[in-house]
Amino acid sequence: MTAEWLVCANxxxxxxxxxxxxxxxxxxxxxxxxxxxxxxxGPAGLVALLLALVAVLALVARPA
Structure with a gap:
């Protein structure tokens, strides 16, 4: 839950x-x-994590 749209009763x-x-x-x-x-x-964090994983896998799988 985010506090963006919560309204305080006080x-x-x-x-x-x-x-x-x-x-x-x-x-x-x-x-x-x-x-x-x-x-x-969040979605942006998951996409960033996925892109980082793909980049690491690409570096590892690269032929020497």
């Missing part, structure tokens, strides 16, 4: 803006919940 602003203490606490909780590997969970 300040009525977007949680991603972090206007109040409640927003900032929720942002911190969401970031901790996602963990360090969250960037690979």
């Amino acid at each position: 300040c009525a602003g977007r949680v991603s803006e972090g206007r109040c203490a409640v927003c900032r606490a929720e942002l911190a909780r969401l970031r901790a919940e996602r963990g360090p590997w969250a960037t690979l969970g």
Whole structure:
């Protein structure tokens, strides 16, 4: 889940803006919940990982 479209019940602003203490606490909780590997969970991260794997395989399979 992302905080882009979440609206805070305390300040009525977007949680991603972090206007109040409640927003900032929720942002911190969401970031901790996602963990360090969250960037690979999205489509762009998976495509980048796949391209890196193909590049490594191409280098290994290259005739000497």
